[in-house]
Amino acid sequence: MRVTAFVLLALLAVAGGVAVFVVNSMARATIALAVSFVAAGAAILLVDAAYLGVITILMMLMEMGIMAIFMIMFMMNPGGLMPMSMMHNKRGALVVSIVVFLLLAGGALGTPWPQRRGTPPSDPTLALGEAIMGGKMLVMMTVSAVLFATIVSAMVLATGRGRYDGEPSARPADDA
């Protein structure tokens, strides 16, 4: 049951990922990427990491929503009315990625992984929360500082004029 579900989700995730670069419409590419993420998140749900799975889905769908905005902003012909091929160096990229895949997959299957130590806690979310607020507090504080710096720098990079030398435009930060 679980194996079947995983295989289906994995296939969906990879198919979505491939579709991103195959479909000829940016809208569909965005949605395909979202499908890939949702499938990956659902696969994570299978290993009892409920919080991680759902939060992955949540974050990624949000990002794709934002991406939809930028996609139309930046892409000529977003509607994909014209078959889209914006490849360069397709052959090289294909070779490199196939080689990487073989290496990684071979490594994954071939490596003698160490024995599993311990069992999952009864509530992994609780364990995660306690880790974040306990032992891994420093990590999270770093992350939050980085996120804050990102907000500021992204705004500085993206807006041409300063905050106070134009008409006040109520544009949102570009990531939530």
Added chain:
Amino acid sequence: MFLVLAAALFATGLFGALSQQSVVMVMMGLELMINALVVAGAAFWYFLAPARPDGQVFVLVVLAAMTVEMALGFAVATLLMRARDADMTDMAGDLRG
């Protein structure tokens, strides 16, 4: 098995990031690669050391990194767009300097 999925996602993303011209599409490739990291991280946590939360924390950090990548990526894309009306990676390179 999870790692094979991760490897496949990673390779797909890599292909996209290397082959695409548009900044937005390259970022989609990067997203896929990070997605692979998330899957791999969760798998490592579950199958190797589920008693310790390190794996989960790692995944969260990766997610945060992804957000940062998105935000900065789009900020840079906006900057490029404003400065040079270029949304293709090649163009950005040509116009350098």
Added chain:
Amino acid sequence: MVLSNRLAGWAARRPHALLVEVPGATAVRWVAEAELARAGAVAADSAADADLLVVAGAPGAELTAVVDEVWAQMPGPRARIWIAEPGAAAGAVAQALASLIGPGQAADAGRRRDAWAAGPATPDGGGSAEDGDEGDGMQMPGGLMMADRAPDRDGLQLDVLSVPLGPVLADWPAGLVVDVQVQGDVVQRAQWRLLGPAQPSGPASDGADADPGRGPGGRAASRLGALARLLGVAGWPAAAVQARRLRDAAWSGAPAAPVRTGLRRLDRRLRRSRALRWSTDGLGVLTPDEARSQGFPRWDAAGADTARTGHDATARWRGWLTEADALLAGEGAGRGAAEGDGAGHDAGREDDASVARARLDAAVRLMAGLDLAAARVVMASLDPHCGALAGAARRPEGTTSA
């Protein structure tokens, strides 16, 4: 068969009607709207939503072409009626409702060859297809063009889309087309033109009974009609219904007292609504001179605090409320003189061609740089009487840019 008859019967209890008003046929539209409401119909927002296409007035060739396009976009079962004068409305509506459930619909469905099913894009009246500037000559599948680029208000080079707003659009002035260039939903440039009626009638000629701007009741109804449209655009259907009923009551010459009671209730409701003020404040600000030359009376004297935000959309709808009440009370005729403001308030001033043109020019000028929602509020708050223009020479004008 029984089931489908049952379905048809149920469906006919609530048909959705799309109204197309020909310039100068305001009274016909009012009567048609009232008649449709009586039959249980609701106003449709778009062709996709409509079962009934109601054309109020006699459209000219261009407008007829647009009506045909909209007709082709309607999903069906569908019925189309042409109402040339107010008296004909009741019969026409009843007939159309009957034909909606009649056996003719299956035949109609069989005959149809729709534009969307095959072939090139039609130039579009209801705004249902993107068509860009013919800039780079790159032909797109489906006959659609790629969008051009132009700098936007934040200094980015972004795609520009040319879209005609109107003439078939809910709560939109009759026969008016505003060709806008939009980036996202921000209007960059706008330009208006008018699709006229079949026989241009002079602004002050025979069409007196089709022109509601006569007599205090009719003028009060005109204010309330404009208010109903503004409320529709602002997305407050409940209040719009209230205003429309008062309009019909004032127009039909009902006793003024109950109408004024209802008006006072509406007045309280609107003035108390901070959300409404919030969405109309600061939009479409006119200077006092412009306001006077566009036939708006001096409303600051009539109770609206224009000092705060200038002569904006809020000031105008408040003014309409005050004015409608004064007209119904029968003091409309004297007030302009009492204020000593000669330009203020002579009868039917907004039905002058020059005033209507000035309002349209102001509207397209003020629309630039606003998003579509705000641009629609500006247009609705200026309430240009396109019927007044229909007789005058029709030529496009009023270009403006951001």
Added chain:
Amino acid sequence: MTAAPVWSVLPAAALVLAYASGAAVLDGLLDPADRDRGAGVRAGRPLWETARLLRQRRRSTVTPDALLWRAGAAGPLVVALLMAVVVPMGGRAVADPVVGVVWFNALDVALWLLVWSAGWGANGVYALVGGYRYLAQALAYELPLMFALTGPAVAAGSLRMSEVVAAQHGLWFVVWMPVAFGVFLGAVAGFSLWGPFGYPAGRDVAGGVLAEPSGVDRLVLLAGRYALLAAGAAMASALFLGGPAGPVLPGWLWSALKTALVLAALVAVRRRMPVLRADRVMRLAWLVVLPLTLAQLLVVAVIAVVVGG
């Protein structure tokens, strides 16, 4: 509380649809346009509309993205049903995952893309504008909503819906989290394109995302809108109003009553206010509501720490 068996998905779905129809009936009854007509005619409105849309031909537009369009049209209904899965009604839910609250949040974010594709797929200007309006509005309400959801979770010390409900024995969360409750209701109206947040489906853009679909597509989309309202109302009654808690009456009845009340309030607000434009909502949300929600969350956290020891 135990998780119900798999077949309970069906009654749950039926319940959502029943509430959705109830909301539609109420909306018909409250519509001033039909004031002069009999109550039966007004209450039957969902039936007339459904019949009308079932009879209507499914129309298309020039070169639509049919796949995304259909997916987007079906999206709201599917999301509403998935949301309802974790909502406990009378102490019983179809599923009670550890992360019920986050599940709800993730689904509401899924709506971003779905409604956007409903607007995008039609390949019409007004529909596209409607789709983007949805995203703009979502950017305004999403962050306050997240913090509003965090409140009950912090107070209950769990993301599991059943524990959030259980933590309200004694005192309902709405009493000491009024801001979060208000924000939550606003967000429900927001993701259901309802009332003051109906901007993406505004009349000024010929119905926005509703401008192009017809026939069955439109029926599903409209039903999805009411179903979202219903799911949101049920969630609100579980998160903030104590779920089945109440005197005398049995628990399931309390749940049902509270949901119905919240739903009725949401339906009624549509007649009371005009649509708020996204630029105004954005300013309000980021400058006023977000700080308020954060302050609320701070209060909740302090109380939770003090009380919890």
